[in-house]
Structure formats: structure tokens, C-alpha cells
Amino acid sequence: MTIDPGPRTRGGDAGARVANALRAGILTGQFAPGARIRQEDLAERFGASRVPVREALRILEHEGLVTLVANTGAWVATLTLAECEEIYRMRERLEPLLLAYSAPNLDPGDLDRLQGLSERMAHTDDVDAFLELDREFHLGTYRRARTTQLGELVEKLWNTTQPYRRAYTRSIGPDARRIANDEHHLIVAALRDGDTEDAERVVAAHIRRTRRQLSRHPHLFETIREVP
Amino acid sequence: MTIDPGPRTRGGDAGARVANALRAGILTGQFAPGARIRQEDLAERFGASRVPVREALRILEHEGLVTLVANTGAWVATLTLAECEEIYRMRERLEPLLLAYSAPNLDPGDLDRLQGLSERMAHTDDVDAFLELDREFHLGTYRRARTTQLGELVEKLWNTTQPYRRAYTRSIGPDARRIANDEHHLIVAALRDGDTEDAERVVAAHIRRTRRQLSRHPHLFETIREVP
């Protein structure tokens, strides 16, 4: 019995490999919400047959990134404003809990790295870079959580809302993003103080504020639904 | 363009059909945690080939009911005590939110039905009947929630912990279950009063108490892990 080789996708797991690649494509915006996905296209693109592609679609369906309709096809999942608000309300409750799992295990090096991310974020005007740093920062605060379910779920919630977060970030100016930076600094400060409860409160408020902001931009969700 | 046929599993979705059947088997205890699942067995049992079976396993893997190891096999998922506590903490935060979505839409007929379930629960000594009624009751309070993600997630959390809830319920006497009945009555009463916030508090306390009870029975999780 060899030891588990970890997340390295070795031969014998083409389904997961295709899923990872397609997930990355959706998160980076190469595949837009509502876009049709043809199995054979993916198979050709990744040099696999349609069998693992179908498995990959099944995986991503349950991650909320793909919508499958039997005998009809697959589309990149779309969200309505109501669904997006729902996810943000879930995050509002779950991420403080996840932070509570993680905070006691964050060492000074972690905190320095988080502070570095937060500062780089404050000095960038590029939307994609900002999004990437934002994600790195928040998930970074959760990295030391020894959870098996909660961490994955939170990442999943981030993933499904990512395309809309990108559209939103583009639509607002760089100035409007400054508030997020202040909140990030507050989180790092609370974590340095060892005041986990305060950090939890700031995270919850951060998510709540973002949700309200999103609600003021319903047009972001008025994409043409190719899904019937 | 025909309208979406809904959750009816018609021809052309054997993967989902197998997944539903296997899920039911796990929830009813026919497949115990840690039990090996052979693809060909399932295929033969459900009269399908191994292709849809593999899809079903992928689905259930992401529902947390099955553990897959590449090139090795599939097992009914097992939980450690720590993982179970983690899930209960998640439920503690999510179910009050879900109840808040549902409560305003519950009509008097729903409440009567819930009260009926709660009373039948108080008068049964059969463990399986109790578990079924308990599940019906709680999910019944959430049934009117117009959510797309949260409801499914909560049901998923119920499913993954179901085998251990069964073992726990068996291990305690009928008397120890009475407290749950009182809490259920409180929930119905709060809902009748239109006091959603109070109902949320009772649900949270109910889950929290159950989590503490489970923590006192670590032996329930000391099953032989067939998974290497």
C-alpha cells in the first residue's frame, strides 16, 4: 500500500484532471456563465475521451459551476441575484466559524504573508490581480483550519460567485475598493491581537457589506440565459 | 424547446437513478460506513452498466456519502468524531438561516402537519421510525424556503451524519429522546406565534445540545476503517 500521492493528478484520474482544468477556465473567466459546453470539445481540448469528460461535468455540477440537463447538454452555471445573495448569507455565517477554526493555528509568518497580500492589494489597479489577491487573502486566513468539510464548502461558495464578483469589481471604480482594504487590515490586526472573536465580527461585516453592495447592481445578473 | 421536466428521473439519466438508489441504501443503513462498494455489484443490482455507476459514485462522493480512491475502489464514507462535530457546527449556523427563509411561507396546514409529526414522534419507541419522523419534522420546517443552494446543503449535511445519528439514537434510551420532543414543540409554538427569531434560537440550541451529546459517545466513531 503506497501512501496517498496527494493532490497530484496522476494517471488514473482523468475525470478529476479535466474537472480541474475546466474549473480553472470558469474561474478565470474564459468560460462565461451561460456558455454552452460540448463534451467533445472538452475531450479534444484535454486529449481525453468523452467518458472522463462526463465525470468531470458531474463533479462540477455538484460544485455549482455547471448546469446539466439530461439528453440536452451542459452550460456554465448562472446565478440570479437572489441566489447570489443567498450564498453571501451562507458565507456570512460560515466564514467566521472557519476563521475560528483557523485563527489559533496561524503563526507570525502567516500573518506577515497576509499583511503583504493586503498591502499589495491596496496598490494595484488591475481588476484580475485584485480579485486574485482578495481570494488569496481570505482563503489564506482560513488555511490553517483543520477542517475537512467546512473549508471545501467555503471555497466552493467563493468559486460559484467568482464570475459575478469579477463583473462587480470591474463595474466599480478603484476607489470603492478601498473599503475592503481597510477591513482586511482590521482582520490582520485582530488576528495579531489574538482576538479571534473580533476577527470573526469583521469578516461577517465585510461579507454583509459586500452583499449589500452587490444588491445595488442587479444588472450584473441580467445576462442572457442560454439555459432554457 | 420543451420546458424542464423537473426532478423526474426519466430515461437518459441512469447515473442519477443509481445515485438515488445507493443514497437511499446508505441512509437506511443497508450499506454501513466503511463498506466496500464494487462497481460491478451496483451495476448488476440496478441493471445498468458500469459507466452510469461510476457517475453515481462521483455524485455521491461530492455529497460526502462515498469515498473514492483512484484505481483502488469506493467505500461508504466514514466520519470521525471531529468531522461530525464540524458538521453539527455548520448546521448550527445554517439551519436557523434556512428556517428564516422558510418560516414566513409556512401556512397553518404546514404547522398542523409539523405538530402531528412531533406528536407521533413522542409516542414511538422504534428507532428507525423515530429517525424518519425526526428528519421529516426538521426538513418539514424548511420545506417552504425558496432557496436553491442552502436547502440542498442542509439536506446533504443531514445525510452524511445519518448513520451516526442512527447509532447514537440506538445507544440512548427512549427517555433521553424526550428532550428532543420538547424542543420540537417549542419550535412549532414559536412558528405559530410568528416569532421566527425565537424559532431560530431553539433550532440552534437543539443542534448544539445534540452535538454535545454526540461528543460524549466517541465509541460510535470507532468503527473499523476499511479505508486504508
Added chain:
DNA sequence: TCGGCCATACTTGGATCCAATCAAGGAGGA
């Protein structure tokens, strides 16, 4: 000219076949 119907092409779904991988059991040697 517009609407409905039908046939055709395309896409997805499922089954069978073959290759690759892993686990177990036995043989051989120290």
C-alpha cells in the same frame, strides 16, 4: 407571408471491450 409539421443532422447517453493498476498469495532465500 406566416405558422405548423416533418425529416435530418448533431449531441448526448449507455454498453461493451481492452489496458492499466493494485492487492493478495505463494515461492524462494537468508
Added chain:
DNA sequence: TCCTCCTTGATTGGATCCAAGTATGGCCGA
């Protein structure tokens, strides 16, 4: 006697092939 290595069986993974369903385009009729 115990450890190691190798062989063999069983099971999973992937590809190709065929069937079934759906959507699109053209044709006919009103």
C-alpha cells in the same frame, strides 16, 4: 521461521461503438 520478491487474479479506468433523444432547418399548407 520470517522477510522479500514476484506472479496472478481481480477490479478499476478509458476508449470506441451504437442507440436514443433533441434541436434545427426546410417544406408544405393555410
